[in-house]
Amino acid sequence: MRNIFTAFLLISLLFLQTLEAQRSPKRATPRGAQGATSTSKSAGKFTALSQQHIEKAINLLGIKLGQTLAEARETVEKNGGEIIWLGSRDPNFTESIRNLQRASKIDYFEYAAHSTKNLNKKYVSHTPYSREDVVIKLTVYPKSAGNLKDPNNLIIYKAEISLGFQPSRNEVIYDKVNYVDYTYEDFHxxxxxxNYKLYQNQGAYLSYNKNGAKSLDIGNLKVSGGTWKRDNIRTAPSNKLTSMSAFFPKYAHSLLQTKENGVDxxxxxxxxxxxxxxxxxVGAFQTYLKYGNSVVLTLxxxxSEKDPNIFLLNNIGLSYQDANLMADAYNGFYNALYKE
Known part of the structure; x- marks a missing residue:
């Protein structure tokens, strides 16, 4: 068990180092905008994200953590979107319990919510159908054993979003598209x-909480992230929670399974x-409960081409999680897959 948690710590450290590199004051190579073409000469279809698009994304299209997949699907479909299963192109495909215990299909418990419908029904993706499409990757856990694809038996415990704000390099070069004057200050x-409050900023990550107690002043948000003020905290529970949640359901079996002489x-x-x-x-888990209901942001x-002292927002990722739901997910996978 100690080896398992040592692995947790190592992966968390690597995660932090990766995010710190992303927040470096050095200029990053512009990545292709979501929904934009990746050909050698672009078609010039880039459009800046609208305020409505951004707000729909950060509010998860009305989806709430802790809802059943059926409840989320009703909300999304009512507004013209759809939720698709990422486990297979075939919606009728099922995986054996034994294979799920071996963690062979992590995407078996992943879905993608889209704000628009895809006309090509054979296409399964968690990426946007178009520049206008808002897409959210959802991870679920089963409430109980039985039908592990029944939307009424699946609870959403994590949501992830990626937003691209800038045109691709091809569009800038060939179509003379200008970079969008959008900064992290604008997103903040x-x-x-x-009603999202910034309550933690510790080096490589930012944590928001809806209706939180404070909104942290981190200085001039238009300049390099390396110059932002830091929240003087020692622990980063919300960020650790993001790393830990990546182990569900893939490593739930490893956490729970014991072996003797190589035999399960x-x-x-x-x-x-x-x-x-x-x-x-003692008390560490209570710390997770206190700070775990959060949104961890990486960017x-x-x-800026106009002013090198101003840094434009290129892309941003948001991970939504709740410590209570992490524990519920842990219990759910055990009850559905491993309990005798």
Whole structure:
């Protein structure tokens, strides 16, 4: 068990280093905008993200963590969108419990919510259908054993979004498209407008909480992230939670399974809270509960062509999670896949 949590710490460290590199003051190579062409000469179809698009994305198209997939699907379809399963192109495909125990199909519990419908029904993707399409990747856990694709038996415990704000390099070069004058300061204002408060900023990540107690002042948001003020905190529970949630459902079996002489033995269940407290100290899990209901934000900036002192927002990723739901997911996978 100690080896498993050592792996958690190593992966969290690598995750932090990756995000720190993304927030470097050096100019990043512009990435292709979502929905834009990737050919050698673009078709010039780039359009800047609208305020409505951004707000729909950060508010998850009306989806709430803790909802059943059926409830989320009703909300999305009512507004002209759809939710597709990422586990297979064939919606009738099922995987054996044994294969799921071996973690052979992590995407078996992943879905993509789209704000628009795709006319090509054979196409399965968590990427946008078009520049106008808002897409959110959803990860679910089963409430109980039985039909692991029944939308009423699946609970959403994590959501992820990626937004591209700038045109691709091809569009800039060949179509003479200008970079969009959109900064992190602009995005931060939208978050605050929608009642998200910035309550942690520690080096490589930013954490928001809806209706939180504070909105952290981190200085001039138009300049390089390397110059932003830091929240003077020692722990980063919301960011650790993002790393930990990546292990569900893929590594749930490894966390619970014991072996003797290379042979699988009976699964010994221990609550996630007990495991965390044993490794990180008594009360550690309560810290996750306090800060876990959060949105962890990562971003990449580029220097403005007009003013090198201003950094434009190139792309941004948001991960929504809740510590209570992490524990529920842990229990759900155990009850559905491993409980005798």
């Amino acid at each position: 204002a939208v978050m605050e407008k929608n 033995q009976v699964v010994t269940y221990k609550p996630l809270s007990e495991m965390i407290d044993k490794h990180e100290g 990449v900036q580029i220097k």
